[in-house]
Amino acid sequence: MNKLTPPTRLTGWGRATASGASVLPVSRGNIADAVVGAPERGALVRGLGRSYGDAAQNAGGLILRLAGLAGDAVLDTVQHTVTVGAGVSIDDLLRVTVPQGYFVPVTPGTRFVTIGGAIASDIHGKNHHGEGSFGNHVRRISLLLADGTTLEISPSQHTELFWATIGGMGLTGAIVDATISMLPIETSRCIVDTTRAHDLEHILTLMEEGDDRYRYSVAWIDLMAKGRHLGRSVLTRGDHATVEQLTGSATSSPRHYDPRVVASVPPVVPVSLINNLSVRAFNEFWFRKAPLYRTDEIHSLAGFFHPLDMVGSWNRIYGPRGFVQYQFLVPFGQEDALRHIVERFAASGAASFLAVLKRFGAGNAAPLSFPAPGWTLALDIPASFSGLGEILHELDHTVLDAGGRHYLAKDSHTTPQAISRGYPRLAEWQDVRNRSDPTGVWRSDLGRRLGLIA
Amino acid sequence: MHNAFAQPQTILLLGGTSDIGLAIVRALVSPTCHDIVLACRNPSAADEAVASLRADGRNVTAVRFDASQPATHAALITDVVSRVGDIDLVIMAFGVLGDQGNFDQDPVAAAEAVTVNYVGGVSSGLAVAAQFRKQGHGRLVVLSSVAGERTRKSNFVYGSSKAGIDAFAQGLGDSLVGTGATVLIVRPGFVHSAMTAGLAAVPFSTTPEAVAEATVRGLHAAKRTVWAPGILRYVFMILRHLPGAVFRRLPLG
Ligand SMILES: Cc1cc2nc3c(=O)[nH]c(=O)nc-3n(C[C@H](O)[C@H](O)[C@H](O)COP(=O)(O)OP(=O)(O)OC[C@H]3O[C@@H](n4cnc5c(N)ncnc54)[C@H](O)[C@@H]3O)c2cc1C
Numbered sequence: 270m271n272k273l274t275p276p277t278r279l280t281g282w283g284r285a286t287a288s289g290a291s292v293l294p295v296s297r298g299n300i301a302d303a304v305v306g307a308p309e310r311g312a313l314v315r316g317l318g319r320s321y322g323d324a325a326q327n328a329g330g331l332i333l334r335l336a337g338l339a340g341d342a343v344l345d346t347v348q349h350t351v352t353v354g355a356g357v358s359i360d361d362l363l364r365v366t367v368p369q370g371y372f373v374p375v376t377p378g379t380r381f382v383t384i385g386g387a388i389a390s391d392i393h394g395k396n397h398h399g400e401g402s403f404g405n406h407v408r409r410i411s412l413l414l415a416d417g418t419t420l421e422i423s424p425s426q427h428t429e430l431f432w433a434t435i436g437g438m439g440l441t442g443a444i445v446d447a448t449i450s451m452l453p454i455e456t457s458r459c460i461v462d463t464t465r466a467h468d469l470e471h472i473l474t475l476m477e478e479g480d481d482r483y484r485y486s487v488a489w490i491d492l493m494a495k496g497r498h499l500g501r502s503v504l505t506r507g508d509h510a511t512v513e514q515l516t517g518s519a520t521s522s523p524r525h526y527d528p529r530v531v532a533s534v535p536p537v538v539p540v541s542l543i544n545n546l547s548v549r550a551f552n553e554f555w556f557r558k559a560p561l562y563r564t565d566e567i568h569s570l571a572g573f574f575h576p577l578d579m580v581g582s583w584n585r586i587y588g589p590r591g592f593v594q595y596q597f598l599v600p601f602g603q604e605d606a607l608r609h610i611v612e613r614f615a616a617s618g619a620a621s622f623l624a625v626l627k628r629f630g631a632g633n634a635a636p637l638s639f640p641a642p643g644w645t646l647a648l649d650i651p652a653s654f655s656g657l658g659e660i661l662h663e664l665d666h667t668v669l670d671a672g673g674r675h676y677l678a679k680d681s682h683t684t685p686q687a688i689s690r691g692y693p694r695l696a697e698w699q700d701v702r703n704r705s706d707p708t709g710v711w712r713s714d715l716g717r718r719l720g721l722i723a
Numbered sequence: 724m725h726n727a728f729a730q731p732q733t734i735l736l737l738g739g740t741s742d743i744g745l746a747i748v749r750a751l752v753s754p755t756c757h758d759i760v761l762a763c764r765n766p767s768a769a770d771e772a773v774a775s776l777r778a779d780g781r782n783v784t785a786v787r788f789d790a791s792q793p794a795t796h797a798a799l800i801t802d803v804v805s806r807v808g809d810i811d812l813v814i815m816a817f818g819v820l821g822d823q824g825n826f827d828q829d830p831v832a833a834a835e836a837v838t839v840n841y842v843g844g845v846s847s848g849l850a851v852a853a854q855f856r857k858q859g860h861g862r863l864v865v866l867s868s869v870a871g872e873r874t875r876k877s878n879f880v881y882g883s884s885k886a887g888i889d890a891f892a893q894g895l896g897d898s899l900v901g902t903g904a905t906v907l908i909v910r911p912g913f914v915h916s917a918m919t920a921g922l923a924a925v926p927f928s929t930t931p932e933a934v935a936e937a938t939v940r941g942l943h944a945a946k947r948t949v950w951a952p953g954i955l956r957y958v959f960m961i962l963r964h965l966p967g968a969v970f971r972r973l974p975l976g
């Protein structure tokens with residue numbers, strides 16, 4: 270067995286779930302030894318800890334931090350793929366590939382996630398309605414199993430284990446490296462159309478009617494607006510700009526890419542800076558600053574996809590008690606459930622900014638993949654908001670009764686029952702996992718809390 | 724595992740029939756809670772509590788536990804783990820008040836009370852902490868008392884045992900920093916419960932439900948200590964520093 274280091278307290282991005290684990294930095298060369306020597310409470314790979322709840326925690330067990338160098342990534346410009354270590358971040362990868370004319374097939378709202386985390390959560394981006402989730406673009410994975418052996422898995426090799434690993438939350442094994450299909454781009458800029466929607470009805474209609482004309486589409490909803498403003502939103506849609514679409518100084522450096530973090534929140538913020546007043550003011554400002562309708566604006570990649578990354582450690586503004594992100598999906602046709610939930614939050618008075626609405630396209634073959642055709646809403650709320658636990662348990666029923674589900678990478682509150690209802694193929698996934706990891710080496714707090722693992 | 728709202732999935736109440744302890748359990752039960760174990764001197768005395776907590780498919784059981792038998796405490800924790808898995812939350816709510824007049828006549832009875840309140844708290848607290856370290860998470864709530872803040876002539880045997888368990892819990896909390904486990908010390912004033920039945924209430928008296936509410940808030944906010952009612956924190960800041968001659972004359976019961 271490994272000599273375990275003293276435990277380190279770990280939380281998710283929301284900073285509201287804490288547990289202690291022994292943290293071990295590993296490389297491709299020694300990760301197998303670490304797994305074979307894992308303690309009774311098992312092992313788990315932690316990426317950049319951008320999941321909001323306890324997905325990347327393993328209380329009392331071992332946490333592996335897998336090193337990765339973007340410089341070692343191999344770009345195949347014939348197949349348009351990259352083969353990259355799972356510990357490499359999308360941030361580092363893009364710095365290598367964008368100047369060479371390639372973008373990741375799917376990006377979340379932050380570039381500070383690892384390739385391993387992107388696969389394990391089967392992340393989705395603003396292009397889900399047309400191009401699906403990250404797993405759809407994974408060509409192969411090299412997976413380290415519980416017994417220390419490494420297996421090549423792909424949509425045609427060990428198919429079941431492959432799809433159980435996509436969205437499998439690190440509980441089928443350690444993703445060591447992967448080959449991903451990349452998107453050829455001409456420039457490092459995006460061309461963007463912006464529209465304001467005056468209420469929920471309006472935004473749903475705009476998205477239903479127009480999303481298919483755009484590669485990327487996302488709406489931001491002001492969840493604090495009530496009455497006739499309920500659901501007022503700003504919709505941004507766009508695509509990668511072509512060289513021809515660039516003007517001015519951008520034309521001389523069409524693939525220039527060097528995004529910066531411009532400010533950082535200090536480590537200790539004694540109280541939450543997020544409250545009803547500050548968020549209401551921010552939302553009002555954000556809504557009013559958006560143009561009623563504007564087309565063909567040129568944005569940087571970072572400005573369009575990762576605006577939050579400009580502020581380092583922004584999760585600290587919620588103070589020591591942290592926050593939760595509630596992200597759920599309801600199928601098309603269940604817009605009433607969506608409306609009910611928007612109304613419930615608006616009436617609750619909870620300070621919520623950054624509520625994001627997306628239309629999902631078809632899902633994939635992974636039993637635990639979150640996306641399916643329908644609407645997904647994600648909102649951040651301070652964990653200290655009184656009665657929030659009860660409100661979310663209540664809304665869980667609305668989501669499940671509508672045939673929807675919750676996103677594991679964001680969850681920090683729900684029940685095993687809610688997950689088994691939302692993911693009817695859970696037992697099938699458990700069966701695959703139990704066969705590849707019969708003694709249950711791969712474990713996480715999320716897995717324990719939600720009954721994913723025994 | 725606790726969720727982001729400090730809602731536990733599994734709860735162990737040491738002193739399974741305690742009015743305050745049960746009020747805390749009731750305040751913490753949410754849809755995520757699936758197992759509750761009431762550890763009692765006499766498990767059948769908890770029948771009513773077991774029945775009232777059992778709902779929505781939740782498992783509730785009463786097991787035998789005697790605080791005055793330290794040698795049995797580690798085995799109790801092992802037994803509870805075998806029933807429910809990880810223990811998310813332990814509430815240490817056992818205790819005896821006793822009668823100071825009686826203790827003055829019967830030093831052995833006084834020593835027995837201290838054995839329950841303090842010695843039993845130390846042995847069960849350490850057994851819980853060992854399990855928390857192993858599982859990498861867990862919250863321990865210790866029912867201390869303002870009686871331990873400054874002992875009074877009317878109940879100094881009880882008060883001194885509470886002072887001891889309070890000091891123990893502070894140190895235990897410090898020793899667990901970084902492990903993922905935490906300790907919350909609750910210092911109630913006079914609470915209307917079985918323990919105080921028949922005694923004349925003193926100023927700022929409160930109810931088990933109010934103590935439970937303060938405890939849940941403390942857990943949610945990851946506090947290290949809570950007072951119930953909260954004003955007692957300030958009252959005792961003053962009382963602690965009063966000259967003995969003045970303190971002795973106060974009508975504190
Ligand atoms: C600001 C922000 C915006 C976001 N926007 C989106 C979004 O638009 N869409 C979306 O889908 N998600 C979004 N997310 C969530 C994020 O994309 C996922 O939580 C992602 O998994 C985080 O990656 P990570 O490297 O930080 O992984 P961690 O959070 O560290 O881990 C997440 C899971 O991946 C597993 N894992 C990590 N590496 C490996 C590996 N090498 N092998 C096996 N398992 C592994 C872990 O065990 C864990 O279960 C957002 C998060 C933030 C903070």
Ligand SMILES: NC(=O)c1ccc[n+]([C@@H]2O[C@H](COP(=O)([O-])OP(=O)(O)OC[C@H]3O[C@@H](n4cnc5c(N)ncnc54)[C@H](OP(=O)(O)O)[C@@H]3O)[C@@H](O)[C@H]2O)c1
Nearest residue numbers: 740741742743764789790817818866868913914916917918
């Ligand atoms: N009430 C107050 O005013 C007040 C104020 C401050 C602090 N507190 C503290 O709060 C805690 C709970 O008190 P309460 O008010 O809820 O009183 P309670 O209802 O009398 O509860 C005390 C519990 O302790 C149990 N107990 C006593 N001796 C035991 C032993 N040897 N082994 C196991 N269990 C034993 C009792 O069990 P049985 O049913 O078997 O007797 C009872 O369940 C105590 O620690 C108390 O000191 C109380």
